Amino acid sequence: MPSRPETDPHGLLLQPRVRLAWRLIAGVVALVLVWSMLTWVLLGQGAVPGGGPEAADGRWRIVWIALVCAALGAALAAILARGITRGIHRAATAARAWAAGDLDARARIDRDDELGLLGAELNRLAESLSTRSARSADDRSQLLGILGGLSQGVVAVDADERVVHMNAMAARLLQARAREALGKPIWEVARSLQVSECLARALREGGEIADELVFDGHGEEQSIQVLAEPLLDGDGRTAGAVAVLQDVTRLRRLEAVRRDFVANVSHELKTPLTAIRGLVETLLDDPEMSQETRVRFLAKVRNQTQRLAALVTDLLTLSRVESGREALEKAPVDLRGPVRESVHSLMQEALARRLDVQMALPAQPLVVLGDAEALRQVMDNLIGNAIKYTPEGGRVWVRLDEDAGSARIEVQDTGIGIEPRDQERIFERFYRVDKARSRELGGTGLGLSIVKHITLAHRGEVAVESTPGQGSTFRVRIPLRPESS
Numbered sequence: 121m122p123s124r125p126e127t128d129p130h131g132l133l134l135q136p137r138v139r140l141a142w143r144l145i146a147g148v149v150a151l152v153l154v155w156s157m158l159t160w161v162l163l164g165q166g167a168v169p170g171g172g173p174e175a176a177d178g179r180w181r182i183v184w185i186a187l188v189c190a191a192l193g194a195a196l197a198a199i200l201a202r203g204i205t206r207g208i209h210r211a212a213t214a215a216r217a218w219a220a221g222d223l224d225a226r227a228r229i230d231r232d233d234e235l236g237l238l239g240a241e242l243n244r245l246a247e248s249l250s251t252r253s254a255r256s257a258d259d260r261s262q263l264l265g266i267l268g269g270l271s272q273g274v275v276a277v278d279a280d281e282r283v284v285h286m287n288a289m290a291a292r293l294l295q296a297r298a299r300e301a302l303g304k305p306i307w308e309v310a311r312s313l314q315v316s317e318c319l320a321r322a323l324r325e326g327g328e329i330a331d332e333l334v335f336d337g338h339g340e341e342q343s344i345q346v347l348a349e350p351l352l353d354g355d356g357r358t359a360g361a362v363a364v365l366q367d368v369t370r371l372r373r374l375e376a377v378r379r380d381f382v383a384n385v386s387h388e389l390k391t392p393l394t395a396i397r398g399l400v401e402t403l404l405d406d407p408e409m410s411q412e413t414r415v416r417f418l419a420k421v422r423n424q425t426q427r428l429a430a431l432v433t434d435l436l437t438l439s440r441v442e443s444g445r446e447a448l449e450k451a452p453v454d455l456r457g458p459v460r461e462s463v464h465s466l467m468q469e470a471l472a473r474r475l476d477v478q479m480a481l482p483a484q485p486l487v488v489l490g491d492a493e494a495l496r497q498v499m500d501n502l503i504g505n506a507i508k509y510t511p512e513g514g515r516v517w518v519r520l521d522e523d524a525g526s527a528r529i530e531v532q533d534t535g536i537g538i539e540p541r542d543q544e545r546i547f548e549r550f551y552r553v554d555k556a557r558s559r560e561l562g563g564t565g566l567g568l569s570i571v572k573h574i575t576l577a578h579r580g581e582v583a584v585e586s587t588p589g590q591g592s593t594f595r596v597r598i599p600l601r602p603e604s605s
Contacts, residue, residue: 211242223250273365276351277306277319279358293344293365315346315363322348322361332368343372381549388431388565392424399424434566437497438549441573450578452601453492454485455527459520462499470507476515477507486520486527488598494574495598501567502531502594510535510591526580527600532593538586546584547572571596 210227217225223246227239273290277283283301286309291298294310301309307316314333321329329348334341348363399421403414463479470477488495499518506516514534521528538546549569571594575582578598586592 276362278360318348319361343369392428395424458496480519506533526597529596534591537588
């Protein structure tokens with residue numbers, strides 16, 4: 121039984137069983153020998169005129185001529201076969217290189233016959249394949265670049281749930297390594313089985329799967345929105361699945377802040393409005409009320425109205441500073457001015473509480489680029505809080521100096537102080553250490569939040585140091601103008 125020809129891994133023939141050159145030579149030799157034998161037979165049967173010794177000599181001459189012709193024919197066949205086989209060998213070598221991925225290889229067949237035409241067409245085919253391969257590589261590189269630059273994570277798996285692609289964002293969200301994840305089951309590389317379950321459902325059900333996952337990321341909850349869909353092949357069959365991961369942690373936190381803000385605003389507005397309504401209804405229901413009582417009730421209505429107006433004003437200020445819709449009108453400001461004005465405007469309130477207020481200002485101007493009115497509001501809030509939360513007979517210090525190219529403002533008091541657990545949240549909106557005392561003193565719970573946002577708008581920073589029962593120190597640092605430092 122004949123053996124199969126030897127081929128390479130791509131199915132190309134390595135060595136033919138019978139070479140073309142030998143076939144051509146054997147064919148020529150066989151043709152000449154057949155012609156010679158036929159002539160010999162005809163001469164022997166008298167088909168050729170003339171007999172005797174002359175005929176025998178003629179037969180031998182024919183034999184020698186046939187042998188010479190066979191030799192010449194074999195040589196000519198060998199020369200022709202060599203040219204043909206050389207071209208075929210070069211074409212086979214080029215095809216073998218193409219199969220191995222080297223599309224720059226060419227079949228060097230320098231002939232002007234059909235074999236040369238075959239080589240030219242093969243080279244043209246290789247050029248077309250090379251162009252398409254380069255375009256495909258560019259498209260793949262561009263696609264991978266786009267996927268890698270997305271702010272969303274993208275994970276693709278095959279029908280066996282093995283990872284075929286994972287971009288950098290997906291690797292970060294899933295706490296995996298993209299290169300090491302390739303070829304592995306998604307449930308093995310993902311930190312949450314919920315991701316693999318979404319992909320498995322997309323493969324199984326053949327539809328879009330949406331879910332939101334909550335991870336414990338570095339001590340904080342991390343919310344990840346997952347959208348998984350099946351991948352279909354050319355025949356419409358499910359070949360895999362792809363999942364898009366979106367980090368919505370910040371969005372969920374903002375939603376929670378918004379809900380808390382609405383609840384706090386509603387509560388803060390409801391309290392003075394309820395008090396005003398009760399006082400007004402009492403005045404209307406009792407026409408015989410004494411003048412002294414009526415005046416006292418109207419004074420309470422006025423106080424609640426002032427509190428309501430202060431709350432609305434602070435809300436508008438905070439909204440303006442946080443949103444940035446209305447830019448601060450920045451100009452060179454000597455901070456000694458806002459500090460001095462704020463201390464003087466609040467001095468009567470401090471004296472009414474028998475507080476000793478000390479102010480220390482530098483002899484030289486400390487000029488910053490800022491909004492004078494906003495900076496005045498920072499000082500009013502800090503000094504006002506120090507006065508409100510310091511018991512009678514206490515002391516308040518207001519200092520302004522230069523520190524490492526920045527203007528440093530310190531407001532120190534001997535007040536009630538702030539617990540360490542509250543110091544981290546003291547700058548949040550509506551956060552109060554002592555809610556009852558804050559409302560009694562007319563606070564809105566927004567003052568320090570306004571201080572923080574105005575300071576940040578001036579590229580500054582604010583901090584607090586406090587010891588319960590001993591007092592607090594608030595520090596604000598704002599960069600000086602370069603020419604003034």
